[in-house]
Amino acid sequence: MSGKFDRIIHESVTPVQCVDFYSNDPVSLDDHNALSNYKGPEEVVKALMEIEPKVENIARILDVCAGTGRLAKVLINNGFHNIDALDGSQMMLEEALRQGLYKNTVVSMIQPDLRLPIADDSYDVITASGTFAPGHLFSDCIPDLIRVLKPGGVMIFAMRTSYEKLSEQFGNFDSNILRDYESCQGMLAALARIMYNFDRDVVTDKLSPDECIKYYSKQPERYDEDVEASNYKGPEELARAIAEFSPAFDKNSRILDICAGTGRLAKQLKNFGFENIDALDGSEAMLKEAVSQGIYKNTFVSMIKSDGTLPIENDSYDLLTASGTFAPGHLYSDCIPVLLRVLKPGGMMIWAMREGYEKKSPQFEKFDPDIEALEQAGKAKLLGKKHIPLYLYEDGGFIYMLKKLSN
Numbered sequence: 001m002s003g004k005f006d007r008i009i010h011e012s013v014t015p016v017q018c019v020d021f022y023s024n025d026p027v028s029l030d031d032h033n034a035l036s037n038y039k040g041p042e043e044v045v046k047a048l049m050e051i052e053p054k055v056e057n058i059a060r061i062l063d064v065c066a067g068t069g070r071l072a073k074v075l076i077n078n079g080f081h082n083i084d085a086l087d088g089s090q091m092m093l094e095e096a097l098r099q100g101l102y103k104n105t106v107v108s109m110i111q112p113d114l115r116l117p118i119a120d121d122s123y124d125v126i127t128a129s130g131t132f133a134p135g136h137l138f139s140d141c142i143p144d145l146i147r148v149l150k151p152g153g154v155m156i157f158a159m160r161t162s163y164e165k166l167s168e169q170f171g172n173f174d175s176n177i178l179r180d181y182e183s184c185q186g187m188l189a190a191l192a193r194i195m196y197n198f199d200r201d202v203v204t205d206k207l208s209p210d211e212c213i214k215y216y217s218k219q220p221e222r223y224d225e226d227v228e229a230s231n232y233k234g235p236e237e238l239a240r241a242i243a244e245f246s247p248a249f250d251k252n253s254r255i256l257d258i259c260a261g262t263g264r265l266a267k268q269l270k271n272f273g274f275e276n277i278d279a280l281d282g283s284e285a286m287l288k289e290a291v292s293q294g295i296y297k298n299t300f301v302s303m304i305k306s307d308g309t310l311p312i313e314n315d316s317y318d319l320l321t322a323s324g325t326f327a328p329g330h331l332y333s334d335c336i337p338v339l340l341r342v343l344k345p346g347g348m349m350i351w352a353m354r355e356g357y358e359k360k361s362p363q364f365e366k367f368d369p370d371i372e373a374l375e376q377a378g379k380a381k382l383l384g385k386k387h388i389p390l391y392l393y394e395d396g397g398f399i400y401m402l403k404k405l406s407n
């Protein structure tokens, strides 16, 4: 590692000094990188293709601190062509332009107190290598980068692991991201969204029931990590609502948790004293997580389909609960009758659901009308639909309370 570059990777270097340094001698960075076994750009593109196998070559990509275009070369070799560059140094970008690597180039300083001259929601992918480093960019620049990323877009960057030894600030890089995002509304949500792309891949009508189960079964342990980073408040809001309604139930009431997953809702219900809880889910792997923690009395591995039936007798439960269950690609309102069958007459089905699904899925446009039809048929009565300000990410939700009247 040459001493020249060591000097610039230091927290005492100001943004302007950093850009001046690169502008003075753009070509020497390439020489240096060629000699230093620098694999950042290759690793970023590899990760992009592994994490996001569905990213198409038409995706709009913004390469941040693009420099002389090393990362763009790797992207182009892998079929991506729609790449723009952002860098504070015109001189560095000229090198890239000479080689025709980028469609557009934006010369702009990237600093936490500056807004980039790029419109919101412009890019599918943001890439960066050699960008986050002492004397260069820190995590406080990420919010404005996320702003220019489309919802559901992905930001992938490579960073050296040794920076925490060079800079106290970098010792806290990851935890600062989480802290910063928590303190600026909705940004933790945005971060979760770019990291996991959960919404785009899983909460979609395009997913068949079997594909949905496959998704959850592939990575049950990752589910809890994902939702913890996504501000998922459904289970606790739902448990609270049930407890408030609880004169209707006691701690021995028989409860069936629908699409129980790893048991997040049951844990919350237990905090309110409910003990007699069974679980049903199409994914054995998800339920295994819950079983290993002894959360449920009985578990049923079963798909829930509008034209199917559950391996449970009629009129078995006092209460059916569900959080994260009714969603595009998961359960739709046409499954409600299948579920009501196992509920005792007079029993309740209470669930939490994210608001706005009707904008994403034509089938969700008829969610409430389908419930009205059950009411008109004398099968059930909707006792309440309560708005909750936070359900998942920065979105609110609703708690539905449906009483079964007859079979």
Ligand SMILES: C[S@@+](CC[C@H](N)C(=O)[O-])C[C@H]1O[C@@H](n2cnc3c(N)ncnc32)[C@H](O)[C@@H]1O
Binding pocket: 209, 212, 213, 216, 217, 234, 235, 258, 259, 260, 261, 262, 263, 264, 265, 280, 281, 282, 283, 286, 302, 303, 304, 305, 322, 323, 324, 325, 329, 330, 331
């Ligand atoms: C978002 S998770 C919710 C888990 C849990 N209720 C929670 O709040 O954390 C959705 C769960 O629904 C299950 N699931 C999705 N579609 C299903 C279906 N058609 N039949 C049975 N289970 C299904 C998945 O296996 C997954 O465990």
